[in-house]
Amino acid sequence: MKPPPFDYHRAQTQDEAVNILMEHGSDVRVMAGGQSLMAMLNMRLTQPKILLDISGIPELNYQTESSNYLSFGAGVTQAQALNNARVVNEVPLLGQALPYVGHMQTRNRGTICGSICHADPSSEIPLVLATLGGEIVVRSETGQRVIPIQDFQIGLMTSARRPDELVVSARFPVARPEQRFSFTEIARRHGDFAIVAIASCCDGKTTRIGVGGVADTPAVREWPRLESDQIDDALNELAWDLGGYDDIHASARYRRELIRKLGRDQIERIQNDQD
């Protein structure tokens, strides 16, 4: 398992990175932590002409807060985010989800933005961002644009990033005092790909629930406060809507059952927590 030949550029600045993307476009693969990319490179599943390493760009390594968002620059690792007390306090859903992301060792290299760009349907971080309704900021030679997450992750491992654009940060909405959050994941082993992951948040009036690991992208629904008998119907409709699929780890039925059972536990918990 050796990768095919490629040119390696380790950019020092954002401008340098954007420049390379403008010049070479879809011949480039951007790498920050490489925790998904390296394996694919070695198995020759992806064969970029240019590997653009942005992990050494100091200006991309920031975690900043505004009144609405906690922003992670593209260089921020999952470990850095998990070690940031503000993350745990201001974006509790992310704080709950991060321990499920791979293992401690992979979190030391893997990045928040990288996981979102990779857009694996089982990934926890894209699921959290979609459930919270966050944003992605991309930059190109012509300027910057902000993309809502539901317009960014558009398909199986496919994002709306244009070949000449660099994802520079991800913005996670900061929790409001009335919001409650819950995250559950079922996987074969600690750190494995999610069979089903469910993220939810409730502000007393509305519940947003996101399901990962089943459809091609996180599936998010927004519901009003549900009575006990309505929860089962809503979750059953969602479970069948997403369909699920069989693979060697789980059957489609199992995935639907998990959505119904775990979804119910979560919604009851966060709705009742309001009282």
Next chain:
Amino acid sequence: MTNQSSEHTQALVGQRILRTEDQTLLRGRGRFVDDMPTYRNTLHAAFIRSPHPHARIDHIDIQDALKSPGVHAVITGQDVWPLTNPLLVGFKNPIDYRGIAHDKVRYVGEPVAIVCATDRYLAEDAAAKVRVAYDPLPAVVDPVDATQSDAPLLHEAAGSNVISHREFAHGNTDAAFEAATHTCELDIRYPRNAITPMEGYAVVAEYKSEDSGYDVLSNFQGPFSVHTVMAMALNVKSNKLRHRSPPNSGGSFGSKLTIFPYIVVLCICARLTGRPVKWIEDRLEHLCASSVAPNRVTHIEAAYRADGTVQALRLKHWDDHGAYLRAPMPAPIYRMHGLSTNGYAIQNVDVINQIILTNKCPTGAVRGFGGPQLYFAIERMMHKIATLLQLDPLTVMQRNLIQPQDFPYRTPAGSLLDSGNYQKVIEDATQQGDLADLLQRRAERRAQGKIYGIGYASAVEPSQSNMGYISTLKTHDERERAGPKDGAVASCTVSVDALGSVSVIGDSTPQGQGHQTALAQIVADELGISMDDIAVNLETDTQKDNWSIAAGNYSCRFAPASASAAKEAAVKVRQKMTRIASSQMNVPAADLEFKDGWIQSQSNPDNRLEFRRIGGLAHWSPSSLPDDMEPAVRETAHWSGPELTPTTANDEINTSLAYGFAFDFCGVEIDPDTGRVIIDKYVTAHDCGTIINPGLAEGQIRGSFASAIGATLYEEFVYSGDGSFLSGTFADYLIATPTEAVDPVLVHTEQTPSPYTRLGAKGIGEGNQYTTPVCIANAVADALGRESIELPLVPSKVFEWVHAEEETPPPKQTAQQVKWDDSGTISSGGTLDINADANSIWSVLVDPDRLARVFPGCRSLLLTSDNVYQGVVDLGVGPVSGTFDAFVELSDLDPPHTMTLTGKVTGPLGTSRGVGIIKMIDGGNSTKIEYSYQIGLSGTVASVGGRLISGAARVLINRFFAALVVEMNPDASQDQKKRSWFSRLGAGRSRKP
């Protein structure tokens, strides 16, 4: 942790001595094959492997690969055949196997060609340019299916996939069944798994043209009977095939036995290129094409009494060995033959062994070696008998176990069980493990409505194999003609040099078990010296070291065999040095003892000489030695147990020399919401005779237990019904890691030394492979009241055992489900509306130029004959992409209503075959399209991308239809078209309310 003997007043054997190997390994100074220096002109090999489970090879085009930078040769089966003979197995059969495909491929991953280049990167670049034309054939993956007359035939010359069928009758089983008051039967299926080492296969092969011989460095683990197989295949005498072992091997667990076909093929590469060739296996190769344990189907019947005592067993096995037999296969089933009644005093047993070939990776040795499969059947049966009689399973077991006074005990199938006190082991286990408390816990949990169960398992652990057991596969007449095979020769050399330091050379090829430490303990004890004065070297060199056919490390032979040989050799050294000291000190030999580096008179300890001086004397002054004595001190012992007799005329065989015993019990709880099996408590007890080093013994138990947990809960090599291999990475072949670890209660119990080994030691490495899977299965059976328990206990599977009822149905008609049936085919479909009339759409599909625009990623598409297209496409989903050759055929044309598209795309990433049916329902200016498709996938993408395949297929199909829409409405804007199409297609889209 510190060594517990600094004074050396007590024997080292039996002490928890820290391993001498660990400083090297823990400090990253291990020397594995890949670390060893090689000659400057060494080439590196990359294999081209079959993506198909079964196919004829029509043509291999290596021209582009040969022109690739750094490439010196591309070797195929056509090159290997003329320079080799077949790789023989233990019985005559018509299969000609040489380690590389010739005219057919028979499993995914089978080597087809080898690129030899100046480095591995360049070799892989060139490998991608080798084009192999295959003609796929149907495949068979289930051993029972493979016996049907209409099953695909793997080897034409064999005429059947059942390559061996033997029936054995020991005692009088039929009479016992006829007279029985109770009988029952049970079907079991044991999955295909292995134990994956950290380091895979590693080979450096060289051809010495000057003497027409070969020199190989590899982490081959033995048995060295296989050396003869390699030599004969390479058409050289044994002394012209030099095999050297490296200082360190990174784990094996049996896998590095069947490295030998690769060694043969790489030797030929070295010969043809005129340069040494090095190959380091990668993980994908290891998981699909190295070695696995045979999966097995067993039908077991028991005749028993009302009190649970069993009179007779019948065992019918379908043992699945994959596509080829490689020596010493089908060994596992024969290695256990003598133990077909486990540790029970059952007098009658009939066995039917069917050895079956299927389109899967060939089998090899895996820790447990036939035991897990056999004991799963027997111990599940004991549990079933208890359930039917409404007796406690432990009571039933105890009523049947061999009594301590009956050892040595000859089983009906021929094993001579040397020693044991099974009842004592159980007593200690139930007491130290507090079974009473566990029974109480089960009652409490059940009262709370929890799903809780207790399971038991016992197993006789064989160690040091009788090399004759494999000939039990032959009939008596065949054995008579071939000559006897028996015994198990172990050897060891102990020498004392001119400065009095001691060297030990043994015939074990360890992969981390700590053999150097154990051998040093044994020799140090015998010679009364410090372990620091001993250097143990286990880097075997077949041209320079002692070895016989049983040499190597497998089937727990170390403690009974290698240790015995070391003891014998050390005793010989001691005897010689006693004679020298006796004459030097003028003291009777019987008075001398070896203690703390001195050889001293027991009656007058002041009269003593240093050990090293006596040893040195034998070098510096031969004239000082007794008259008849050879100079120097170097003693070799070859040792075999006389109890390892050849197979009798009645097919009875003492399959091993020493037999230990393991007994486990556990409590499990099943989470009804997730199907997870949680091990609440696990108790395991082992009697392995004399314990050489409790630290090593404990390590073996814990390691065995950890991998057995893997086999029980996580591990399976999965093949779809059509033969595609689906477990190519550790994301799909799941092994237990520290986060899955269960901490067992290790029971200290009485060890019954073997009367047949020099130290009384028996092996201990495989115990939990035998007991743990079935112990946990029995607990799950108890928890669920269910008979059919198939491992591994995947939560999704267990969930459906708990919730057998239908699930909640959908509230309304939903989008088409993606189904994945057993044959590995993904089926799905959908509908969409296009603003065009049916005839216009039809004309696109039958026009090559327009179809080329619609077909995703199409670079070129030519009509090669009626409705048959051929072209090149770039296909990719997200980051994964590649260039593929594509074939599309349109058939069943009913214009403009329906058509069938049959397609195939082939490329380095894999091959996909699919069939799609398109129905067009004319609505005037718009047409409703209903489509359904079935797609099968093989190759690398199937092996590593399992999770994402159905999604990726859907993406590509959607692209086809999106492009069709664009083709029909070229004037509409891109975004408009995309949105209208998105809104019409079904499941999987993220939606806002």
